Amino acid sequence: MKISAVPYVALKALRRNTMRTLLTALGIIIGVGAVITMVGLGQGAGAEVEEQVNRLGQNVILVFPGERQLGGVSIGGGSANTLTVGDAIALREEIPEVVAASPEVRSQRVLVYGNRNWATPVYGQSHDYLQIRDWPIEDGRMFTEEEVGRAALVTVIGQTVVQELFEGSDPIGETVRVRGLPLEVIGVLAPKGMSLMGSVQDDLAIVPYTTGFQRISGRSHAMVINVQVYNEESMDIARAKITDLLRERHRLAPNQDNDFTIQTQEEVAQVATETSRVMTWLLASIASIALFVGGIGIMNVMLVSVTERTREVGLRLAVGAKGPDVLLQFLIEAVILCLLGGLGGILVGVVATEVIASYAGWPALFSIEAMVVAVGVSAAVGVFFGFYPAWKASRLDPIIALRRE
């Protein structure tokens, strides 16, 4: 048979029943559309997660107090009082790769301004904390090292606090009270949005850690030390040096476990991206069920079509079509149906992803690979589900086929 006649004959046959062709392709359109949308959304969510991780700051290492063993019984991670302000200062001054280190203390406190009050976490941090977090000041200034040194009564507040206490009026220079302690607002942080865990990061007040430890939380040990390393290449060496330095400072014998835990931003990111990757796969698997159902729809319609077109097949066989010619024709019809559906599905998928992503506030990401795979899969679906009906058609006896009414 003439090679270029194969798609020609298949297209003619599909055009003879436009409505049915469209409805059949719809199954594949929905299937491929769902796959593209789910993968697109999943990847968008993944990118969003990555961006949030980056918002933690660049080249950040977090040092947590380790599990404290009490007579062989762990009393919970992060609960130990093993990290001191001195540790943080030592990290910054003795390790050249460390450019900033901030001992953090956090306590939930009520901020009072005039007749308004607002409960918010108050963080004690060092003057270079915002540099670690890569967090710009929107208005005013951050406190200085000198202010940290003298435990100045100043605070930098987040956007949520500005809205709740000041209702949009300028808070710089105003005084808020925490447990009767007057704190002068010297700066307002730029909005940061949601954290990885979904909490609002803008709901906070930052004070010098000296003030935080002594006057506000009443604690003596850091809940975490935020460390920033010079560059990405230095992360591993910095990590080793931090471990050595802290073990030395904590006077740990070689056989003793660390009494602190070091986590890099990368590790946090890994967990988060792994989660979003699993979600993407889950969504894509569900969507591929739709594609599968669409494929069965194709098989169904092709089977009906073979029965309906028995006389046509009989005629083709009578005028010299060979079994393989008929097989190929029906197979190509199924593949063309699926490819049409695949292209339509890409269109639908792209639009759906854009719409959903714009509602969810994620970036919409499309990979060419996903589309190529989707079209490839739909062609494969065509071959797979089109083969049985096509084979049935090619096996028809022309005599019986021609007599069929």
Place this chain on the structure above:
Amino acid sequence: MDVLELKGIERTYRTGTVEVKALRGVDLTVAEAEFLAIMGPSGSGKSTLMNILGCLDSPTAGQYLLNGRDVATLKRGQLAQIRNETLGFVFQAFHLLPRTTASENVELPLLYRDERLSWKQIRDRAREALEVVGLGDRLHHTPTELSGGQKQRVAIARALVTKPRVLLADEPTGNLDTRTSLEIIELIQRLNDEGLTILMVTHEPEIARFAERVVILRDGLLRSDRRRTPLRAADHLADWSEESEDAMDEALGDRMNTEITPPVEVGP
């Protein structure tokens, strides 16, 4: 020269334990450019014979030589090629593809050719074939836009487009009125005059009267094989305007009755 030669052709159908002998030893030789009508009552084996002649079915016993080749030795693919290149089929029910133009319907057999033809050659040959049957102005009409006679002409053009040696027509006028039947027969006679071998199955004696040779099949055996000078359909069409359709039917019928002698038994 003989185009077709059947020797002792038998065809037995088995359905479960029941055996039906549709053909019980048919001998038939058809020379080039003959116009042969095969007649017989229903169940006489006409269709079975036609299927075997058309290489759509193979005999249980006997030998069928087409152009000197023993068909029994050919494989499925070779049979398909013979159907495409040597034979042309015309059916009672036309069997045109719906929602497909006349030209595309006629192109169909050429698509299954082994020989390499360009699209332009395919188009040109389809147009030529349609011009031969007088439908040069209906190339792009779909079957629903054509009359019964025109449909059968398209079907004949489809059979001719491969330039076959034998035209197999199975009740070609079965679905047509008398006037249109005459036009189709006139076309077939014209093709026959140009050297095409015609085998036509019909149960209408008045149609068989236009063939130069009539064989009658009964209970799977050839009972009669007669030659005579055929009527010319063109003559009848020329007279058409003066006679009503009914009169024509009667005239034809009368002539048949007077001219056809009861079939002679040629023995089992």
